[in-house]
Structure formats: structure tokens, C-alpha cells
Amino acid sequence: MLRSDVLVVGSGAAGMYAAIAAARAGSNVLLVDRSLIGRGGATVMAQMTVAVAVGEEEPDHWEHHLADTLKAGRGLCDADLSQLLCEDGPACIREMDEWGVGWARRDGHMAQVHAPGHDRKRCVYVDFLNTGPAVSKTLRARVQRTPEIQRVGDLVVTELAIRDGMCVGAHAVHTPTGASVPIAAKATILATGGLTRLYARNSASINMGGDGYALALRAGAELIDMEFVQFFPIGHLAPRLVGMDPIMWDPFRYKLGGRLLNSEMKEFLPEEGRYISARDVATYGILKEVAAGRGSPHRGAWLSFQHCSEAVLREAFGPVIDRLAANGIDLTRQPIEVAPIAHYHMGGMRAGADMQTTVPHLFAAGEAVGGANGANRLSGNAITEALTFGRRAGERAAALAAKIPMPAIDPSSGFSSNRSKINPAAEIVRLQKLMNEHVGPLRTQGGLERALQEIRQMCGDLPAPRAGLDPEWMDLHDLRNMRLVAECVTRAALARTESRGAHQREDFPETSAAWERHQTIRV
């Protein structure tokens, strides 16, 4: 049995910032992750930019950032959460700067670039394509230096512990040994990240199957806006690249423009070599070209930087050009193929501006929270969201923990006695294909209904793990959660009979004023 004032589940930017903030406010903190600390989620994989109104490149104010965020969200942002993101962003980014993250600088100030959907140069970054690793490393170093924070990796939280309707900690499994580990906590923060592993084409890590949503749902919490999965339009498609994040063409387009072309080598978005289309618009544009028979050979679009010389490429991306060469890619000579890829989830746990969910003493932070970005997220907003929400959740959880006694929890973990004979790794692959095909960027009633029917038939049982590392158990665990979360996304998508932002229904292509509202799910 483990015990702590504040339990933080997940050690991405949100979880680590939450742990630091809670410790600073006087709590002792247990920070756990199903992977290694600081390595398992989206944060360490991010390569690009962080949107924040620090106004170093040109004058800016968080209210301008907020206006852009609300506009991009297509009427569905939870304005309190969006404000928290934009208003607290500068303080978190500056604190990260003091902690030595190394934001790129130009003439003595933080360099900021212009990303699509922002009205000015607002996005800071760490060169070269090193934003996420730098953010992760900086927070990790901070966490390590904070004696009030105990860190435990390889610990997967399988269920929240609820007593009298309140969260009193969690049940976890130590994966190398299969041991059950109950954790009592006065306040619990879910910083478990997103759900993009649900899709066959994704930029996710193995740990991004939406555990937090499943945990919250089974604990009685409300989820919001689950239908809004953001597809990043120009995810790498071909030729096969190894050792590089498939989102990497985004910073190339920021810095160098680049032309998005169909099979006739013509631009099909009104861009003229500039990187200006919002993500939902570009995703839709590419899929429509493919449907019209004008896609690239692997059913995507061409992206060309052939207007750039080797010298220009090297100046902008230094060592990355060598990594491309090692993959046999010379951008001065060849376009590459890109296509939409599941990248981020706007929906998630419903939380107030104090980050508390609808279950008392259960908080959420980071991508796991729904609402700040409405129906469509601006680029660069996700890391800011993770930092600001993490900090707020940590502070509020610590304030709560200071007032209440340590709860007792029932140590039994309630596994099913039935171990099904399926190959769960294969079932996960099947679920991912199904989601990509029917619950992806283009949706119809028929496809969604078919997906829902198949998802419901998938295995949702979780037996106890066998002693020692039990990889099949891990897959059964993931399948159970992914299946539940997939059902939420599909049902919400089926119910929303309009198109808005990242949710595009081919049978309801118009945006409807009557639908300018949220859907919530609870069991």
C-alpha cells in the first residue's frame, strides 16, 4: 500500500508540473507512470512549438491569444479553461525558461514564429525540433530535485478508488512483477494524456490509449466533447522514415513554407506556398483530393520543399537534414507524401477552472481535460495547456489535501475471474483499423453505426495479471480501456448531426447553430 497527500497519474508536462506545484504548496506527492518517468507520453515526442503571449517578437497580450483560441474552437471552447491556458501561459513559459529549458533566442529575446490560426508571431520553440524533449528533461530535473516528490515508473493505474462518491486514491499494477498496488491519496490528479492510439494512423506512443478517460468514466466522472479528435493534416506517409516524429513536417512548413500538391502537382488549398490553412481545413482538403482520385501514390498528398536550396535547408534544420539523408530523403530533389494522422484530442474529462472533475477530490490536467480547445485546437496550444493546467491542478490539489485527513481505501482490486482466449494485441490492431476507417476525419451514420456494433462486441474483461511481466495482460488492459473510450468517441460522433471543426460528417456537412453546445457522457 502506498500513501501520499497528492497522487499524480502520468508524468508528461502536465503531471510533472502538477507534482512540482503541489510539492511547492506543501504536499508530499507520489508521481506514477505506466512507462518510465517523463518518457511515456506525447510531451517527450513533441518537436515543434508552444503558443504563448510573451510578446517578445512583437507586442502581444493573452487576450489576443484567447481571441484566436476561441475562434479556432468553432464556438465550442470552455472560455474559462481557454482563458486559464492563455493567461497563465506566459508565467509558466518564463518559469520553464528560468529552469533552463533553452527556448530559442534571437537578438537576446525569445524567438517566436507565426503558426497557422494565430494572428501574430506567438510560438516559442527549442532548436532543432527539440521542444518536447527539452520540456520533458527540464521538468524531470526539477522533479528529481524536489524531495517531496516520490517517483515510480512501470506502475499502471487500473482503477480509481472511490468511497462515498469521492476519489480516495487508485489501484495500480506494478508491471514487472504483476503485483497489485493500492494507493491512498487525499487528492488524485489524472494527467494521463490523450487517446490517439485508438487510430491506426497516429502519432501516439503505446501509452496513449485513453486510460484516463476510462478510469474517470468508471469512477463516475463526466467526459465532454469526446467526438473531437484532431487529425494533423500532413503526417508523414511515405517513404518510410525511422527515428522521426511523423509530425515533423509542421516546423518545416513554419520555417520554409512548402507546397502541398495533388497528383497533378497542383496546389489544392488557397495557400500559394504559405502555411496558412487551419488543421481541419487542410485535413478535409487532402482527403477530398484522394477521394476525387487526385491523391499521391499512397493515398495522401505530395509536400514539396524543392524551392529550397541545400544551404537554406541546413540553416533552418541543421542536423535534421542529415537524419533525413540517412533515411534516403533529399528534399531539394523529391517531394514526400503526407496524409492526415490522429494527433490530439480536444475532448476529455470535464473540469472547472480549479481542474477538479465532476468527482470530488479527483482532478485532471493536460490533454486529458476536455474543453479548452473546443472543436479544433490551435497549433502550439497543447503544451501550454499541459503546463498551465498542470500547475493549477497541483496547486488546487495541494490546497485540498492540506484540509482533509488521509482516507482509507479498500485494498482489493476487483479483477474479473475470466481470462479470454483472444490475442489482445491483434484485437487492438483491429480496433485501430475500425476507428480509422469509420470514426476518423470523415464520418457517416452508416460507418459510425457499424463501428459501434463491432466495438461493443470486443472484449472488455480484465483478469488479474500473472506473476512476473505479463505482456498479454497489458494488452487486455489496454483493449478494455481503448474499447470503452472508442465507444464514447463513436457515440458522440453519431449523435452530433453536423460538421464542426475536427468532427466532419459527410451526411451533415453544414455547421448548425443549434449544435453550438457540448455533449457529455457519464455512466
Added chain:
Amino acid sequence: MGTPPDHPRLSARLKIRRGGSFESFEVPFEQGQTVLDGLRWIRAQRDPSLAIRFSCINANACKECMMRVDGKTVYACTTRLVPGEMRLEPLPNKKLIKDLVTEIAPPDERLR
């Protein structure tokens, strides 16, 4: 629309150390695919009990997939499959957990 270029089907024989012995799997692949792709294929198509450790899959960011391939320490996610036999072993200098998985967490981040 153009048709996808023809990819010749290649095949690798992954000889994997599982405890005291080796087990071999025949893995079909396309040019450019990685050892990690091959191992994930084995888990989904042949044997889900095979234990491997990885997280980020494509970004080479998590550094969790280190193992020995033909006697050299490499990342499984950046090492390309090649036709013929490849010998896969867990890291030799770390405590073995199972198959290709070793204890790589820093000591103060383990369950005590």
C-alpha cells in the same frame, strides 16, 4: 491517382532470446521497416506473450527500446529489418525481466 509502387515482400528470420534459449520467427516486411515493426508484428500475428519494451514507436524520443541486435546495442525502432537472420537479445548489463525486457528505470524511480 497513381498506384502505390510495388514493394517486394521481404522476409527476416528473427532469432529471439527468451530466457535460456532462442526462438525464431519468420517475419515478412517491406523495405524500410524496423526491428520494432517486426516485433510488434510477431506479437499481433504469432505470439502475444513475447515481452518487449517500447513507448514512442516512431519519434526515437523515449529511448526505451534498446536491445542487442547481432551483438550490437541499438534502438529497435531505428534499426531496419534486413532479409535473412537477425539475432535479438536483451541488454546484457541490466537485470532481465522477461524476453527482451530489462530493468532500465533509474533505481530511485522503481517501486520500493
